Amino acid sequence: MTGSGFAIRARALCKEHGEGQTLVRAVDEIDLDVPDGQTLAVTGPSGCGKSTLLHLLGGLERPTGGALWLAGRRVDGLGERALARLRRRTVGFVFQAFHLVEELSAVQNVELPALLAGDSPRAARRRAAELLDRVGLAARSRHLPSALSGGERQRVAIARALVNAPLVVLADEPTGNLDSAATREVLRLFEELRRGGQTLVIVTHDDRIAATADRLVSMRDGAFVDDVWLAAAAPTGLGGLLGLDG
Ligand SMILES: Nc1ncnc2c1ncn2[C@@H]1O[C@H](COP(=O)(O)OP(=O)(O)OP(=O)(O)O)[C@@H](O)[C@H]1O
Numbered sequence: 001m002t003g004s005g006f007a008i009r010a011r012a013l014c015k016e017h018g019e020g021q022t023l024v025r026a027v028d029e030i031d032l033d034v035p036d037g038q039t040l041a042v043t044g045p046s047g048c049g050k051s052t053l054l055h056l057l058g059g060l061e062r063p064t065g066g067a068l069w070l071a072g073r074r075v076d077g078l079g080e081r082a083l084a085r086l087r088r089r090t091v092g093f094v095f096q097a098f099h100l101v102e103e104l105s106a107v108q109n110v111e112l113p114a115l116l117a118g119d120s121p122r123a124a125r126r127r128a129a130e131l132l133d134r135v136g137l138a139a140r141s142r143h144l145p146s147a148l149s150g151g152e153r154q155r156v157a158i159a160r161a162l163v164n165a166p167l168v169v170l171a172d173e174p175t176g177n178l179d180s181a182a183t184r185e186v187l188r189l190f191e192e193l194r195r196g197g198q199t200l201v202i203v204t205h206d207d208r209i210a211a212t213a214d215r216l217v218s219m220r221d222g223a224f225v226d227d228v229w230l231a232a233a234a235p236t237g238l239g240g241l242l243g244l245d246g
Pocket residue numbers: 017018024025026044045046047048049050051052053
């Protein structure tokens with residue numbers, strides 16, 4: 001919980017790439033409020049600005065205009081170090097291509113952000129082991145990523161995203177590289193997180209995620225063209241779809 005009630009707030013948020021003839025406005029004056037605990041899905045055609053928006057919301061890229069608050073704190077003017085510190089404690093990222101460190105075991109990958117945030121090795125290891133257990137991979141904790149399936153790698157990446165108990169998890173096409181069985185496992189995890197009150201922003205082409213989030217925004221040319229609150233229409237959420245309800 002943030003105190004402000006909103007994990008994320010953005011006003012007239014802009015990101016321009018390039019200049020002159022090659023200038024692209026990837027994110028064009030977006031206003032967005034994400035209340036604590038909401039699962040927001042973002043869809044839209046390739047190149048409409050979804051990834052750029054996600055990077056802005058997580059402080060991976062800096063806006064070229066507008067204002068952004070994370071956990072009630074204005075962040076668009078922060079310096080690089082302050083932003084990195086805030087990012088570490090506030091945001092967990094999950095990427096389509098997993099982005100695990102290939103030389104490190106599953107548990108070492110998961111504990112890494114906690115070590116970087118200053119946790120003791122013992123505390124970081126304990127938390128990483130707990131999270132690997134939670135994503136069903138306790139028995140794989142010593143494996144290198146190369147010895148894991150795609151679905152297992154993404155579950156490790158989700159555990160890593162959670163290790164610093166982030167305010168918000170930002171996921172960019174998290175099932176984009178997965179077969180349908182692995183996709184179901186990952187969807188089940190996101191549903192568990194949603195039920196646990198985790199704030200989630202998920203960029204996805206997967207209708208199953210999009211249709212069962214609390215809210216769905218569609219982007220076109222850097223702007224929102226549609227913004228639908230789905231919770232009332234689909235009260236069972238992803239749980240119903242996966243047979244977790246009742
Ligand atoms: N670093 C960059 N330099 C120049 N242009 C960029 C850069 N990053 C993104 N763009 C441009 O900004 C626009 C939005 O890109 P973005 O990757 O955010 O879209 P997307 O909706 O996530 O696409 P996809 O679904 O294909 O991943 C595109 O026109 C892209 O070419």
